[in-house]
């Protein structure tokens with residue numbers, strides 16, 4: 034092949050429209066640049082939350098199911114309140130703090146998230162801060178008959194807020210995929226019953242999140258899966274498939290049944306203060322979904 038048939042890279046860029054930078058008169062050093070965000074004035078309103086969302090970042094989670102520790106990818110939202118007299122927050126400090134926590138090994142426990150929001154309030158010189166993180170959680174799952182092991186996953190989230198006046202608040206949750214078999218279809222048909230993949234979403238608040246001993250992810254996962262027609266499995270051989278099919282037939286569930294049965298388990302759990310349960314079935318004999326939702330707060 035003939036070499037040097039192209040102009041060099043700089044020439045090529047020029048040919049494709051690149052131009053040299055203008056000789057500007059704006060300052061180049063940080064200390065000489067205007068700090069617009071920190072210009073004080075009356076900016077009419079205070080703001081509840083301002084910051085960044087859709088931040089992808091690795092994090093560490095621990096679990097009562099195997100693997101007991103894993104690195105996964107979180108999608109973060111990092112925000113603070115903003116005083117009426119401040120024009121803007123210093124957004125670079127949000128990812129700066131995330132990097133500091135990452136270098137220490139960002140293990141997303143309640144403890145660490147509480148500490149993060151408090152650090153954020155100080156760093157941002159505001160009186161409230163919020164962190165919200167959503168991540169896939171992987172766990173070992175063995176098939177019901179032949180005990181074939183594989184990795185399943187659920188989507189989990191943790192939200193923590195801190196403000197000077199009210200302290201900390203939190204909400205955590207999980208979305209779990211399950212099988213639901215239609216009770217009506219089973220009742221009216223000579224044989225078979227249609228079934229579908231259902232998505233159970235549980236949001237919960239705990240009385241004492243910092244001291245919480247059992248893994249909240251496992252608590253919520255089990256509430257969803259043990260009340261479904263069947264849980265899902267990554268690997269199923271023929272004896273396993275038979276077991277799952279028959280178990281689903283023995284445990285038919287409407288979306289209404291799902292949210293009520295899951296709610297009963299959460300009600301009985303003494304660590305849980307309030308919860309919301311939603312079930313969405315992707316109907317296999319319709320083009321639409323069936324949905325139900327239930328919210329409960331203990332006295």
Ligand SMILES: Nc1nc2c(ncn2[C@@H]2O[C@H](COP(=O)(O)OP(=O)(O)OP(=O)(O)O)[C@@H](O)[C@H]2O)c(=O)[nH]1
Pocket residue numbers: 063068070121122123124125126
């Ligand atoms: N407040 C605000 N910042 C934005 C907005 N859009 C982008 N920015 C960010 O502004 C950031 C730079 O601002 P600062 O964090 O205030 O930088 P700085 O003043 O050098 O940081 P400090 O030394 O910590 O005060 C960049 O990361 C931009 O992404 C916006 O709508 N509002």
